[in-house]
Amino acid sequence: MWWNTLLLALREIRRNVLRSFLTVLGVVIGVAAVITMVTLGNGATRAVSDQISSLGSNLLMIRPGQRLGAVSDTAGAQAFKEADAQALASQVAGIRAVAPSQGAAVSAVFGARNWSTRVTGTTGAYLETNNWKIAAGRGFTEAEERAGASVCLIGETVRRELFGQQDALGAQLRVRQFTCQVIGLLGAKGQAAMGNDQDDTIVMPLHTVQRRLSGNQNVGTLLVSLEDGVDSERVKNAIRDLLRERRKLADGDEDNFSILDTRQIADTLSGTTRVMTMLLGAVAAVSLLVGGIGIMNIMLVSVTERTREIGVRLAVGALEREVLLQFLIEAVVLACVGGLVGVLLATGASVLLARAMSVPFLFDPGINLLSFGFSAAIGIVFGYFPARRAARLDPIEALRHE
Structure with missing residues (x-):
């Protein structure tokens, strides 16, 4: 029964190739958009991590003033001396x-x-x-x-x-x-x-x-490079205590220097790009739902067009579940074909866009399988209602349909 039902579904898809293509187009665009966005987002995250790593391995940057960044607060802050660097290297454990x-x-x-x-x-x-x-x-x-x-x-x-x-x-x-x-x-x-x-x-x-x-x-x-495996917080506290002592700061005085951990920058920027990747992926996933609605609309039209055919099948002894299965398989096949084409299209687009954006191309099997599985689920969810409608047609009324 399953094999015959599958053959009938494929035959109906081949009979209306153009309509089938337009039906799966929404799924193709949705799957391709999701995979491309996530792949490029992962590549951007890796690029940010690599760029931060290029600054140095476990690197701490210490500057006079209370703020680091695009606008540094160094006004009135006591400058460092070469002896400060020598003191850090000789008196703080864990520094390379x-x-x-x-x-x-x-x-x-x-x-x-x-x-x-x-x-x-x-x-x-x-x-x-x-x-x-x-x-x-x-x-x-x-x-x-x-x-x-x-x-x-x-x-x-x-x-x-x-x-x-x-x-x-x-x-x-x-x-x-x-x-x-x-x-x-x-x-x-x-x-x-x-x-x-x-x-x-x-x-x-x-x-x-x-x-x-x-x-x-x-x-x-x-610039302080830490040894592998050391507790960076412990080393930073030791550096802070030593510099406060050398700069003669009282217990109630604020630090007049800033310590920036590049690993924290990497974690912050990577976290930001991951959030943006998830957001873009979620926005792109909306197009998958639109594609699913398109499948349901076309399947409803198909049920209306084939009402007489359905009536004949039911009249000669076909069971409701066989009719339901036929239309459900048609919807799932359309969605899966769209998902497969979308995966192939996304892979090619991701390679080209990653090269144009100068970010690494990172193939993620997880998002590819998830997007393909979601497209199949779209076919089941949005194809069930038209399939159930076809299976519940009254054979006599269906045979009268012109």
Whole structure:
């Protein structure tokens, strides 16, 4: 019975190919929209996590002032010194490396080319705290750091804008009133989560920047990389206690420095993108319901058109459940075909859009199976009422129908 009923349902679908196509179109669009939105959302979440991770592994950023972000509150706050970084590295357990950092906006010149960028004065620990690899050349030596030598490492953006196809290693780069030798090329990192270009940078020894650019011994930021598996809250509390002691803050005084945990930023941004993904997926799922309503409408029209055929089947002995099953199978087949086409369409669209948006394509079997299963459920739910109406027709009245 099941096989014959299935063959009858498929025959009716083939007899009205155009109508069947228009019927499943809503389901195709709904399934494709849901899968595409969720897939792109997952890719965006992964991209945000990767960008935060590129800042450094278990990285803490400590700056003077009570607020960090686009608008930093550093007015009147006591600056850090290099000794603060040395104290953190030697007195706080769980810290892998500490890099003092002092930045300055400059215009770099090589030959006839110039480029506005930012110089960061720091120590060799900067590469470790920021997970930065040297693509070519070498890093600073201890002697160069102590002496404040005129040497530098440049990011990929600076290399491209100033040197083009020329070899940058060993070249003399002019920064404001002095020149520095390019001893290393930093590996490309790309855009950070906040939108800034991480490769648009020049890195010099801290003492070089302090003496030649800033003119003081201040340190703007302390970058602290934690060891794997340590309790970051415990380490942050230890850092806070040590810095309060070194900055001579009384028990009732507020901190005049801020500690930012990049892992918390990653969790916050990832959570936000996940919520947006769920919201977009829910909005797209509404189109699946619209597709289900379309299936019900077409099936009701089909019942009306085939009233006489139904009457003949019932008159020659067909059971109500067989008629019900035939129309229900037709609705489910239409919904499943729409779901399958929607999955294939969504996969192709997700690959293309992920490439255009520069986010990773993450195939999620769960959302694909869920969307396909939901489309089948749509066929059952919205196909049941027309099928029941067909099964309950009076054979005599159905045979009289013109």
